[in-house]
Amino acid sequence: MELNNLKFLYKDMKIKNIDRSKFDFLFKAAQFKCLFLIDKSPFKLILAARGKNFYLEFEVKDGFKVNPYIEKEKYYQLCEILDLKRDDNNKFSPKAFLSQVNDRVPHNISNKSRVVPADIAPYRKIVEEENKVYFYKWVPHDGIISNVTSENLEKTRLLIGEEAYHTCKERNISSGWTDNPKYAYKLPRDIPKNG
Template identity: 40%
Template sequence: MAVVVLDGLRNLYNSMRAQGISRYRFNYQRGPANFDVMFLVDESPFALLFGAKGHTLSFEFKVQAGFRVVHPQLDKPDFANLCSLLRLEFDPNNRFSPGGFLQDFNNHIPAHANPAQKAEPHDIARVRRNVEEAHKIYFCGWRDNKPRGERVTPKNLEKTLQLLGPKTAASCDKKNISSCWTDIPGGKVDVTDP
């Protein structure tokens, strides 16, 4: 399947925009598997993140203009884990694919965003784990690097980009500010502009 159109995202996107929500989190269940899904519209292209609850499986799709996912694919280990989680067995007459997974998902996308379900940085960190100090998932503040004569590191900017979005990362780069993170849930603070 070359392109999957997720037209179910259109209403959700419009609801998010109307409420000023750029990162939204909701649940999707398919068979025995339950997924935390995050729809990030502050990235270009948009990002759709899936994290299997209670498992280490996570994956991401880029959503192009028109809510299209072009050539939806997963790497082999993730695809095998997904099939295992869904308890699928190979059937040559009914082949399972990432595109088929997305087509089913399209029918389960909420039409309206609930402001209480904004995707927080620690939610996103559970899916995007390939970042600096991946165990530190709770945002705990900003550090101005100018008084120390230091420069925000590329790794910190990448973590800021992945977990807080491109606008915040660009602001941190311009102002020479690092995002700070902790592994202690009680140390978490609300994200403010740097």
């Protein structure tokens, strides 16, 4: 199925040079936190129910199409979260849910809609210092005494994005992280040119 409102969001993100955005929406009895990631193809749409242990991830392919399939167990969990009761006259389906998501996708985003690494961390398996999810600094290496590790590169890719991953790999730079939430809303500055 096509999520046509993602087209408008995508266009606004491209104009503003943002490759990861977030938005919230309320549907029935649940508040959803959503991430739309366009830094790698296929794009990703991530939905998590606030205050619940519930997460859905959809690949967004050419034409902003997604496969509306939701695993049976997750589908039942979604119905429970939405406080839906069985109704043969008004059946609820994953496609109906995604249609509701589509109706709530914003067409424009603000700087508050930018995704910071700590927004993504709960949805990714972080190997290196998993409790440190707030970006702190860039750490250039000399290639003799120190080098970037594959674990740090993977953390960079998962939390900051593909472009940062490739630059850090090419230039031997680590991303530095802290567990101090005062850095939660800071975005990584440009990666150092020399390193």
